Amino acid sequence: MHKLTINNLTKTYPNGVKALDNISIEITNGMFGLLGPNGAGKSSLMRTLATLQEADSGTATLNDIDIFKQPNELRKVLGYLPQEFGVYPRITAEQLLDHLAILKGVTNTKERKELVNYLLDKVNLYEKRNKSVKGFSGGMKQRVGIAQALIGNPKLIIVDEPTAGLDPGERNRFYNLLAEVGQEVIVILSTHIVDDVRELCTKMAIMNLGNIVYQGTPQNAIDDLNGKIYQKMVPREALQNYADNYAVISNKMVGGQPLIHIYSDVHPNEGFEPIAPNLEDVFFSKINIKNVLV
Amino acid sequence: MFSIFFFKELKAALKQPMIYIFLLIVTLLTFAATVSENVTIGGSAGNVLKNAPYIITTFTIILSIFGLFIATAFFNNAALRDYSNNFDQILFSTPLSKFGYFFCRFTGALLLSTIPLLGVFIGIFIGAKLAPIFDWVSADIGLVLFN
Numbered sequence: 001m002h003k004l005t006i007n008n009l010t011k012t013y014p015n016g017v018k019a020l021d022n023i024s025i026e027i028t029n030g031m032f033g034l035l036g037p038n039g040a041g042k043s044s045l046m047r048t049l050a051t052l053q054e055a056d057s058g059t060a061t062l063n064d065i066d067i068f069k070q071p072n073e074l075r076k077v078l079g080y081l082p083q084e085f086g087v088y089p090r091i092t093a094e095q096l097l098d099h100l101a102i103l104k105g106v107t108n109t110k111e112r113k114e115l116v117n118y119l120l121d122k123v124n125l126y127e128k129r130n131k132s133v134k135g136f137s138g139g140m141k142q143r144v145g146i147a148q149a150l151i152g153n154p155k156l157i158i159v160d161e162p163t164a165g166l167d168p169g170e171r172n173r174f175y176n177l178l179a180e181v182g183q184e185v186i187v188i189l190s191t192h193i194v195d196d197v198r199e200l201c202t203k204m205a206i207m208n209l210g211n212i213v214y215q216g217t218p219q220n221a222i223d224d225l226n227g228k229i230y231q232k233m234v235p236r237e238a239l240q241n242y243a244d245n246y247a248v249i250s251n252k253m254v255g256g257q258p259l260i261h262i263y264s265d266v267h268p269n270e271g272f273e274p275i276a277p278n279l280e281d282v283f284f285s286k287i288n289i290k291n292v293l294v
Numbered sequence: 295m296f297s298i299f300f301f302k303e304l305k306a307a308l309k310q311p312m313i314y315i316f317l318l319i320v321t322l323l324t325f326a327a328t329v330s331e332n333v334t335i336g337g338s339a340g341n342v343l344k345n346a347p348y349i350i351t352t353f354t355i356i357l358s359i360f361g362l363f364i365a366t367a368f369f370n371n372a373a374l375r376d377y378s379n380n381f382d383q384i385l386f387s388t389p390l391s392k393f394g395y396f397f398c399r400f401t402g403a404l405l406l407s408t409i410p411l412l413g414v415f416i417g418i419f420i421g422a423k424l425a426p427i428f429d430w431v432s433a434d435i436g437l438v439l440f441n
Contacts, residue, residue, distance in 0.1 A: 052387060072391075075387055082384060086380030100384070100388060102298055
């Protein structure tokens with residue numbers, strides 16, 4: 001059982017943006033979903049945990065490794081897939097994985113070749129191993145990315161918005177792969193796609209403006225809202241009116257007309273109908289605390 | 295780890311045309327200066343043999359200055375390759391040692407940037423062999439081989 005503990009992590013960028021504001025989380029084995037809108041500080045947190053940047057204050061430890069004091073120890077057991085990455089021109093999938101395997105300390109040639117072949121097979125790229133990674137499609141490149149993150153039996157795998165730009169089929173394949181390895185180790189998945197977390201993660205946290213606004217299981221979060229979410233189709237002109245009178249957590253277009261979801265402890269009547277909350281309602285109710293129209 | 299990466303570094307660069315183009319340019323320059331009176335590098339040779347050690351030294355010194363530009367190209371590539379290819383995040387989250395990374399890139403670029411300067415000697419050597427055969431330089435202004 002591995003355990004990642006983050007205590008009072010704070011980071012302010014030189015331009016004054018407070019990316020992480022006193023964050024404390026405890027994460028154990030399994031898939032952990034980090035949900036948040038763009039700019040919430042997810043990537044900052046991920047990059048900090050991947051030892052790519054330092055925090056201003058606070059501590060983070062994986063088992064008994066202090067991430068800030070022993071970054072090299074952590075890197076030995078870390079698999080990191082950045083939000084965006086490129087590769088050297090003309091390098092093939094096999095060469096790339098081989099290169100990174102050396103970096104991660106697999107120096108035995110035979111062992112390394114076996115490992116690389118195993119990983120290529122696992123991400124279904126064995127036939128394409130001699131093709132240049134630059135020419136790969138988004139999904140194939142992402143699979144190379146996850147293959148490199150799996151080198152060297154990592155205990156902590158961090159994937160930062162891995163499914164941006166993948167088609168639904170590729171997305172499913174990617175998640176199946178991740179779920180398979182995520183049984184034994186800690187996998188932190190950051191995303192702004194609510195469905196991803198619901199499908200995959202046993203635990204989650206919602207981040208907004210550098211703060212953790214919710215932490216727990218997706219099911220608990222949904223249960224908390226049970227019977228408190230109501231929806232109604234409203235005319236577009238009346239939208240502002242509803243926003244003034246109710247706690248509107250989200251509004252979206254359905255067939256050209258706004259459909260609003262509101263949060264209310266009692267039944268508001270007025271044509272509102274109760275609905276079963278989903279994770280999207282949780283997401284919006286946590287990040288849209290001022291109930292402004294978005 | 296150092297030696298593996300050092301040789302990879304060299305192999306990768308030797309697969310690219312850049313180094314051969316620089317080598318060819320330097321070779322052609324010194325070849326021309328050796329076989330022709332109209333091309334001079336570092337002042338005319340005067341009464342000195344055209345492949346005298348003194349001339350070879352002058353060529354080497356003058357072309358080393360241009361060699362700095364060549365070195366810039368190789369060191370630029372060595373220092374910025376990971377960033378310009380957007381590979382830095384993956385690379386720096388691996389347990390790579392500062393020493394190994396830095397010196398493997400540095401020595402690789404150092405060695406590579408000296409290779410084009412070998413063209414000085416290749417050019418003079420070929421020029422000195424061919425000039426008498428084709429009679430490019432008249433004997434009385436002295437293309438006499440320094441043996």
